[in-house]
Amino acid sequence: MENTQSNSANPRMDLNFRRKKNAEDMKFQVIAFALTIFLTLVAFVAVGYDGFSHWFIVPFILLLAVVQVGFQLYYFMHMSHKGHEAVAFFLYSGSLVGAITILTFVTIVWL
Amino acid sequence: MAAEQKYTEATWPSSPERATLEGKNKFLGFWLFLGGETVLFASLFATYLALKDKVPSADHALAKDLFEIPLTFMATMLLLTSSLTSVYAMYHMKNFDFKRMQAWLLVTVLLGAAFLGLEIYEFNHYVHEFKHTFTSSAFGSAFYTLVGFHGAHVAVGLGWILTLMIRNAKRGLTLYNAPKFYVASLYWHFIDVVWVFIFTVVYLMGMVG
Missing domain, CATH: 1.20.58 (Methane Monooxygenase Hydroxylase; Chain G, domain 1)
Structure with a gap:
């Protein structure tokens, strides 16, 4: 091939x-x-x-x-190189989920 | 064109890590893994932020009692520099210079090992001087889980890069192993990315109070 x-x-x-x-x-x-x-x-x-x-x-x-x-x-x-579109999608999806998790934990968890 | 084919400087492709289908798959799959790792570390950060300084009684050490600038600064410089040396290694990989690539990977491994040594010293110090252990408080559990998980990533990265270096020492660069080196270096940078947030969120914000 x-x-x-x-x-x-x-x-x-x-x-x-x-x-x-x-x-x-x-x-x-x-x-x-x-x-x-x-x-x-x-x-x-x-x-x-x-x-x-x-x-x-x-x-x-x-x-x-x-x-x-x-x-x-x-x-x-x-x-910054070409061919990283899917990569950026993976990383930013992960970051979005991560950001929501952090926001949730710091606002609704208290002890 | 077989992945094991011998190359010269002139015939070496410009993006060797993605020149074969296997390399392309490794590249994409590894970034998907890093997206997952982002979520994993974010949830550990979230837990840490929620449980920071939550201790059962006043005689437990808090973040501002534990963390000191010099140690954190040294660890940070070691890891940031190791990120640059691994970039150097990939620069030589793209130029088909196997020996220089191996040399810079070795420097990366040594810097990573020094970082890990500092972390072991640090944890030992907290446990014996401050009685700050994994089970002493919710704060302790969250702290050791987050920072320890990062430390475990460093240890895995060291083992990974060393194994690649030894396994391929006599083989030289081929399109079979170029993606392996490239992906290992991505992993190493990701460890550094996580550390940037750890030194900022855990250590610096801990000192500020």
Whole structure:
């Protein structure tokens, strides 16, 4: 069964193109990593520093976490690439069910 | 084109993880699994949030007594860095550089093992210094279930990547094992995604009170 993608008639040129493309992907991944580390530092500093109120810090660090996870999913896990439509559907369906579960537990469970 | 066929840099396809039907199926099936894992971890987070600081008496430790910034920060940096090293491994996989891929996977495994070591130290510390155990309170049960479940994922990930590295050490890269490496690296990133929420929701929000 012919399942492999065909490379072009000129393998050498094809190789150079792919190398360049992979290197470019890598560049974005390193940038995403730097931003991830930066957001993590901001979150830890916000908690370590005494001046902010609880009502500011909690939503703020949750927002940082969501942004950071976005970097992980779209750059590290390649969701920004083509052919990830079904993948996005799976993941967002799971997230929706998860979000409803969390909402339910924090609002109607008390001890 | 057989999956075991020998490739060269020039003939290696640009998306080796999805070049065969088996690879495509693995890719899709694994993401479906990750969607399920999302629900599973969300329900553990929900339980933790509902039971946080629910202790039977005032002499039990609460979240703000237990968690400390330095340990959490170190664990976070180790795991975030291991995510980058596994991305490096996949970069070399796409460039058909088997040796470099193996080397970066080894770094990933070492960082993951260091993370796991810190977690074991941490749990040991809570149990002996604070008498915060799985059965001491609802808070304890929810905490160890959530964080422990993540730790178990790290342990499984380590075993998985190591097994792949050893099993394929002499085989080199083929379209048969490229999807296996790719899917293992997806799993590793997912562990990191879960940790981002754990360090934020459990540790940082726990310290804030």
